[in-house]
Amino acid sequence: MVEKNPKSAFWKSLVLTMILFLIGISLGMLFESIRTNYVKDKYEELEFQLLDSQLRTNFYQKLDNDFCDYAIQENLDFSDRIYQEGRKLEVYEKFNKLGDNLEKEKKKYALLKVEFWMNSRTLKEQCNAEYTNIIYFYRNEPLTDEEKQEQNVQSRILLDLKEKYGVDIMLIPIPLDFNIGVINVYTKSFDITNSPSILIDDSIKLEGIHSLEEIEKLI
16 A cells, blocks of 8 residues: 655645646636736727817817707717616626726716716707706715705606606706816806706706606706
8 A cells, every 4th residue: 555645646736736836826817817818908099089089079079050050969879878888887886896996987077977968968959959858966975864865866857857858858867976167167157056957948947856747847
């Protein structure tokens, strides 16, 4: 009968452990590299969309009325792209896919929504468009559970309103608590301090929860 050498078994176990450890580190570095490149690609994509939207805003301000129908449709398409970007962010947040970079991406996304708001205002004035701009102000991090519940209720009501009226309503959610300069200027201009709040066509301000029927009477 051959006796096992305890030292040999120990060294074999140690070598195997080290190999598995090194493989784990290598895989971790590989996954982190993939994630970093993915985040970089997402940033570049968002930066391109921001630049594109800014140029579009400048163009709309000098728009000839002959191009109104096309410009309005293009702005609607832009709205759809923003919406899809928001859905992606929800998934990334759920699975922590972007890590510490998520808040930066959210801020860029918020700027895209502000650009869409500006475009919608400009086209409504330049082209006498008949749609209604509804800006929904909320906090990304609600201050209280009550505020969170109110935001959930009001956002659901506004989504139902959007589904009912389609392209006749431009529904634009804007976060209050990202400390973004342009958003701060607009909220101060319209005296928006509470969440949830709604601004209809830059003239009617609503605070707290309002039913679909209440809002319908104002649009």
